[in-house]
Amino acid sequence: QVQLKESGPGLVQPSQTLSLTCTVSGFSLTSYSVHWVRQHSGKSLEWMGRMWSDGDTSYNSAFTSRLSISRDTSKSQVFLKMNSLQTEDTGTYYCARIGLRRDYWGQGVMVTVSS
Amino acid sequence: DVVLTQTPSTLSATIGQSVSISCRSSQSLLDSAGNTYLYWYLQRPGQSPQLLIYLVSNLGSGVPNRFSGSGSGTDFTLKISGVEAEDLGVYYCMQATHAPYTFGAGTKLELK
Numbered sequence: 001q002v003q004l005k006e007s008g009p010g011l012v013q014p015s016q017t018l019s020l021t022c023t024v025s026g027f028s029l030t031s032y033s034v035h036w037v038r039q040h041s042g043k044s045l046e047w048m049g050r051m052w053s054d055g056d057t058s059y060n061s062a063f064t065s066r067l068s069i070s071r072d073t074s075k076s077q078v079f080l081k082m083n084s085l086q087t088e089d090t091g092t093y094y095c096a097r098i099g100l101r102r103d104y105w106g107q108g109v110m111v112t113v114s115s
Numbered sequence: 116d117v118v119l120t121q122t123p124s125t126l127s128a129t130i131g132q133s134v135s136i137s138c139r140s141s142q143s144l145l146d147s148a149g150n151t152y153l154y155w156y157l158q159r160p161g162q163s164p165q166l167l168i169y170l171v172s173n174l175g176s177g178v179p180n181r182f183s184g185s186g187s188g189t190d191f192t193l194k195i196s197g198v199e200a201e202d203l204g205v206y207y208c209m210q211a212t213h214a215p216y217t218f219g220a221g222t223k224l225e226l227k
Contacts, residue, residue: 035216045164045207047216060215094163098211102176103156105163 002026004034004095004106011112012085018111022078022095029053029071034078035098036069039108040091051078085113117141119208121219127227128198136222138208140189145212152211155184155193158221159204167206168193198224 008020022034029051036048049059049069057069068081078095092108118141128134144151155168166175168184171191181196195202203226208219 044220045209045218047209047218058214062215096163098216100169101166101173103164103166105165108163 002097002104004097004104006093006095006106006109008093008109008111010110011114012089013115014086014113016085017081017083018085018089018113020080020093020095020109020111022080022106024076024078024095024097027097029073029076029078032097032099034071035096036078036080037094037096038091039094040088043091048080087113089113116215117144117210117213117217119210119217119219121206121208121222123222124220125223125225127225129227130198130200132198132227133194133196134198134224135195136193136206136208138186138191138193138219140191140210142213143188144191144210145188150212151187153184153186153191154209154211155182156207156209157202157204158207159201162204164207195224200226 003025005023012018033050033052035050037045039045051069051071066083071078090113092110094105094108096105120139122137144153151171153171156164157167158164167178167182172184183194185192203224205221205223207221
């Protein structure tokens, strides 16, 4: 059974770094890509980046300078780190296995950037 | 970045009514291999997005066949033939042909 679950702090102070973990089960990170997508409250979805199955990464240029995605295949975890957080980074962050015919998304983790 | 324009932004329907949502892209979504990576998602309140349609017109796993997708190039349509109560929520189109992936602004389907 494929599952993805995000975890991380619910509150981050402005200018600090956000660290999120996506723990997957039911599939191998060396066989499938994992994406990060965020959603501002009541707004649309924004694709942030991707960890490819071969370990390579792709980023949305809107985040390139402050976003990093990495993984630990032994723990089936994908990590998101984003620095210099501002209030406009408040939202729900999802990790997802986006593919053909069937998608799998985590339940999302709500992050609030506030002092 | 590719801009996806969805219309309408809100759709009011009665149970059993058929409705359509449009998604127009700022550039062609046909790639050099002949594939068009246009997806449709439904996000129910408080839930994560779920895949309905992939590659323009292919039904996702377990998706009822009252959902259908069509289109090509820059113009795409999602049709629901006979809305059911469980279909209420926000519909998004997404393109994965050009980096970065981008989503439409969403169409909220509500009961009339």
